[in-house]
Amino acid sequence: MNDVKVVRSIKPVYNKNLILSRLGYNKYRTTLSAEVMREIERLVKKTENIMNITAAYRILGITQINPPQIILEDGTILSGLRLSELLKNSRQALIMGATGGAKVTELIARLQEEGKMSEAVVIDAAASEITDSALDFVMAMVDQYLRPKGKLLTKMRFSPGYGDFDILQQKEFYRLLNAQNLGIMINEACLLIPEKSVFAIAGICQERG
């Protein structure tokens, strides 16, 4: 399964509490009235409605792990000590990416221009969480396909830019996923545009017979 698979119009299940956490909510101290909660929910729903989430993934064999280097079957070299640790029992890697589309970024910018910063900040947090949840969706879906084959996904995934997994490696993900086909662009600083776009990698372990 070397081809890039694209999944469109994803409606991922996301955790509203994680959106609140992104906004600094503390479950022991922050008190929110029912009205504030309703408003947050309205904005989260609005975010969900305006986002058009597309994801892509592909599975590549892992040829060699020589920490911090990981060499994939097509010769791609990734680097990261924690990533090497994550993949140590994996024979294959799941390369994935997701984007929430440009509309939500435009909405966030427009709200800021209109002085509706509190709305913008909620929608920004919701959009980040929902985009991230699209990768949970991809992992759950791939896991379901892999299970009958006696394969399991690692529970964790890593994204470029975290720890020693350099952000510059976004370029490798961009190439491996043909991310331009998802409407994603990458700039010189390896920033993804639209802003609510994310890449990640997880490992696939093969059960022993």
Next chain:
Amino acid sequence: MTKKEFVKLFQNRLILLDGGMGTLLQKAGMPGGVCPEKWAAINSELLKDTQRKYIEAGSDIIYAFTFGANPIKLSEYGIADETYAINKTLAEIAREAAGKDALVAGDISSCGSLLYPFGSVMFEETVEGFKKQVKGLLDGGVDLFAVETMMDLQEARAALIAIKESCDLPVMVTMTFEGQRTLMGNDPLSVLVTLQSLGADAVGCNCSSGPAEMVDIIRKMKPYAKVPLIAKPNAGKPRLENGATVYDMDAESFAAYTEELIEAGVNALGGCCGTTPEYIRRVGEIAKGMKPVQVERKLYSLACSNRKTVEIYGYLPFAVIGERLNPTGKKFLKEALLKDDMDVVSDLAREQVEAGAMLLDVNAGVPGIDEKETLKSMVNEVCNSVPVPILIDTSNPEALEAALRIYPGRAVVNSISGESEKLEALLPITKKYGAMFVLLPVDDKGVPETAEGRIEIVKRVYSRAKEMGFSKEDILVDGLVMTIASNPYGALETLKVISWCKKTFKINTIIGLSNVSFGLPAREGINSAFLAMAVANGLTSAILNPNDQQMMQCVKASDALMSRDKSGLSYIEYYSGKSLGQDKTSENKIKPQDTSLKSLYDAIINGDVDAAEDTARQALISGKMPKEIIDKEMIPAIQKVGDLYEQKQYFLPQLIRGAEAMEKAMAVIAPELEKNNEERFESKGTIVIATVKGDVHDIGKNILGMLLRNYGFKVIDLGKDVESRRIIDAAKANNADIIALSALMTTTMNQMPLVMADMKRENLNCHLMVGGAVVDRSFAESFGAYYSNDAYKAIKLADEIIKQKNNGG
């Protein structure tokens, strides 16, 4: 096996299914990386032996090992052309293993690729693929079919349709849920309603995580289930231990859920991943002597999308059906449909659902248009945009069938009349796809003027529908609204039909409302008065414009008055904080707490922007000096908001909302200050803010800018992706005390030390403060910058920096 025999098999007894196969075959020697189905077909004795063990453990039905034997999955191994042969062989092996001791189900599961619109595989391609598998299984001698481990209701439908179009054998369909929804967002009730009406003979869940999670799913389905329910859980959650998959439940702990599942309403039990014949044996032992529970079924009319079910019934809230996706009289929609511009369709769908529509009527009737293709596009667009079920509004059989075939839920056909040709053409299509329908009391002679005439047609059409297997809950009778401008008794006749449906015939009703006032002035008044009368006579649903406030007010009030909205909670919630005529959706109201404001101070603390503006104005009118208002009310209030945020009693939106309220009040006070030649407040200092070169993420910087302004600083905001030169020039020109920079990426944060180097080179009497997702204290300190990880802390830090600077630091 016939469907009747299947029903008989489940009568008053629990059925035991089989358990996991893949893991057992791996233990028996199946290597990793091979096609499991092909390997099992070659190693038939091992497969047969495993299946025999399940029968010995008590399984009434075993599944042929054909889970992944569809052409799309087999193509991954380059053997798609062996689909028929592999399925036939595996069915024959299972048949041999079962003998007369058990039934054999042909097993069909996901094709491994997502269907359109999620993926690129089209619905018909999937149906055709499954049909190839079905043919092999039929020729191999299966007794029935089991569609299992489906994540997408649409794919489950494709498999079910493929089987139904190939044979009359019974079909059990189970889906895999992650929590209380499938991965594609399908909820248990919509899964049940869609599949049982499409013709599944048993429905349920399999795989997922474990039996505990399935109890709730079965419980949700049971009161609405016309068919037996199935639970076939995993042995808990899998994890890898020393290279082998281990499940966290043993046979005993797995079987311990048997009673609970039976009490929840299950009729057939088995196992999935990680379970073995021992698990099934233990379940059988516990279930021995137990019978399935009988639950009184709710006789509601149930329409659903793939994500939501709407229940229509006399004492449930009135069902509002949005009318606006109908191009009749809407030039903009007609033009959009002719251009295949589906953005207009999704906007209209969202707008109506936000306004309170529970279902949407979808009509593609534009002269000269390809109704079939347009209707399909509209149905796809609406499904993607909103979760509510739809009415497919057409009498064109070809367009209707095309739309029903791809609709991933249970739609309502609008409408089927007593006109003999239409009746005979549309009823079978509606039945085939398990849809509900609107019964229009019109026949070949036309529209009866009297209620009696219409009632006769209702009885006649229902009788024909009943012969085809429909029941009353599958039908909504149209009361047939005529305009009172041409027939003064028209409305009364409609009310008589509705009343008869409610009291005598006991069937749910619908009307297309706005026709009643056609040709009259002030139509809204007539429409809402008639709606209230119809609801009082038992009307259960209506097609109307949900954006019409008066109409929605009438619906909500009628529900409360007729006790359909218990304690008026829905009414109160709908109108909570909303005055009539106000657009509920455009309000911005992250008001942290109490809204009954007494002062400007409270308005800012509560983040009530409107109240802040009003109370600021009132304060000026009452004669307070602008400076006094700022010093005694606004500054203490915004400081209090900051304190609450610091104590984490407020979260970020509330902090910002407080600043927004402050800003709004300041806009009222500032002109008065200028008149008095007074400063707003003594500026604490000047800060140049920017996002560094190469970085386009600016929401954090914008939040900081807004807070700094409202906490008394003069802010020069240079925007995002800003060169060092511009930053230095702005700091010089404005005699800035601080430069505050933000960066979100490791690739852009390195611009920060470069700015610091330029500041030193230019000898600026100014400090550098940095922040952003990837920046930390040690990085900041490495080039002599101050650091803050939070916008509010940055304000406090700026305060301190400027105090030190003023003290010669």
